Amino acid sequence: MVPALGSPVWKKLVNGEKQIQSTNFVINMLLTNSRIRYKLEPAKLDELVKHAHEVFSKHEKTIASELAQLGS
Amino acid sequence: MIAEGKALLLAGSEEALSQLSTGNWIGGTIPYFMDEDGAVCCESKVFATELPECASFAGLREYPLEALPNICTDAPENGVSYLILPAGSAVHAAYAADAPEYAEFLSRPVVGWVSGVHLSKLGAQSPKVFNGKTGKASGDVGIAMHASLPENKLAVLDIVNVFKPGKGDTITFPSAGFTASDCEINGQPRNFAEYVATTRQDLKLPLTANYNGSIVNASIQSVDEVNGVVKLYAPVFPGVEYKFGAPLADYLGAMQQAVETHTETAAFSCNCILNYLHAGMEGKHTGSITGPITFGEIAHQLLNQTIVQLYIRDLD
Numbered sequence: 579m580v581p582a583l584g585s586p587v588w589k590k591l592v593n594g595e596k597q598i599q600s601t602n603f604v605i606n607m608l609l610t611n612s613r614i615r616y617k618l619e620p621a622k623l624d625e626l627v628k629h630a631h632e633v634f635s636k637h638e639k640t641i642a643s644e645l646a647q648l649g650s
Numbered sequence: 651m652i653a654e655g656k657a658l659l660l661a662g663s664e665e666a667l668s669q670l671s672t673g674n675w676i677g678g679t680i681p682y683f684m685d686e687d688g689a690v691c692c693e694s695k696v697f698a699t700e701l702p703e704c705a706s707f708a709g710l711r712e713y714p715l716e717a718l719p720n721i722c723t724d725a726p727e728n729g730v731s732y733l734i735l736p737a738g739s740a741v742h743a744a745y746a747a748d749a750p751e752y753a754e755f756l757s758r759p760v761v762g763w764v765s766g767v768h769l770s771k772l773g774a775q776s777p778k779v780f781n782g783k784t785g786k787a788s789g790d791v792g793i794a795m796h797a798s799l800p801e802n803k804l805a806v807l808d809i810v811n812v813f814k815p816g817k818g819d820t821i822t823f824p825s826a827g828f829t830a831s832d833c834e835i836n837g838q839p840r841n842f843a844e845y846v847a848t849t850r851q852d853l854k855l856p857l858t859a860n861y862n863g864s865i866v867n868a869s870i871q872s873v874d875e876v877n878g879v880v881k882l883y884a885p886v887f888p889g890v891e892y893k894f895g896a897p898l899a900d901y902l903g904a905m906q907q908a909v910e911t912h913t914e915t916a917a918f919s920c921n922c923i924l925n926y927l928h929a930g931m932e933g934k935h936t937g938s939i940t941g942p943i944t945f946g947e948i949a950h951q952l953l954n955q956t957i958v959q960l961y962i963r964d965l966d
Binding site (some may be wrong): 597598599601603604606607608609610611614615617618632637 | 728755756804808866949950963
């Protein structure tokens with residue numbers, strides 16, 4: 579299950595505090611691009627969090643391993 | 651197929667594509683393909699990819715520079731967009747550099763390729779895209795076909811990249827771009843062209859960046875030691891750590907081994923002309939993968955020396 583948008587895990591994913599392993603190309607692109615953009619523009623954190631939540635939600639049924647790591 | 655009204659993605663030489671009747675298709679110039687007989691160069695053939703059976707045609711549109719940032723927002727909420735860009739054009743450069751900033755980037759998948767020409771015609775002929783509705787060719791715009799998918803399907807993009815980061819220096823760049831002068835080598839400022847020349851890098855090996863486990867390449871086009879500039883086939887970005895790819899003892903073998911784990915039939919695939927050249931792919935197969943061999947590959951963002959695959963996954 580995808581954590582709610584308000585869950586602190588999203589900020590941790592975007593700022594790099596939370597790391598997850600994935601072989602899913604879109605998830606890996608999302609994580610890396612989000613972290614790069616956050617480093618360059620920290621003010622965009624909320625926008626990046628929203629985007630991460632959106633992509634994870636869209637791919638929910640194909641990323642069981644990644645979602646399991648979010649919860650841990 | 652065109653006469654039947656099928657929505658098609660076509661790859662072929664400019665001469666071949668210009669002879670086709672108008673219809674529901676987009677095309678890009680390239681005479682290199684992977685087909686059932688292996689990798690081939692043929693200026694008279696056209697490689698056709700149909701939309702997946704479950705997909706519905708959702709529009710065909712030209713993307714001049716000013717419209718390109720809308721490509722993902724123009725796409726259906728659940729679907730896939732096929733994009734072809736002419737190599738060397740302003741839209742090619744813009745997409746490569748800016749796509750990660752586009753609204754709905756990664757949320758709405760974009761797959762596609764960069765059109766090119768027969769290598770013997772570089773400089774003499776220019777890469778083009780074709781709008782199948784009008785039959786017109788252009789070297790200045792991108793061309794896209796949007797397709798929607800039912801709720802129980804999802805378009806997923808994946809890559810096959812034979813390169814892994816080598817054990818060499820870590821390279822970073824202060825600014826984004828297709829050309830690189832200044833860089834840092836293990837944190838120390840240096841000129842990138844001077845570094846590449848002095849360390850005698852094998853230019854068949856791309857710069858590789860580790861995107862959380864997915865390896866993304868930026869291939870070297872040329873090194874100008876006099877002016878201290880390296881040209882690349884994909885941009886480098888600040889904030890990304892690059893290493894030159896680890897050497898391959900058997901380039902073709904590595905590619906064939908890499909595709910062995912990708913046995914699922916893709917709805918679309920493409921490969922890179924640099925793989926065709928450096929691996930000696932002519933007449934050889936890469937598993938059962940077929941598709942155009944292109945001047946750049948698009949899986950959300952522009953890639954180099956990579957096989958791109960589009961899968962349509964069931965969500966039930």
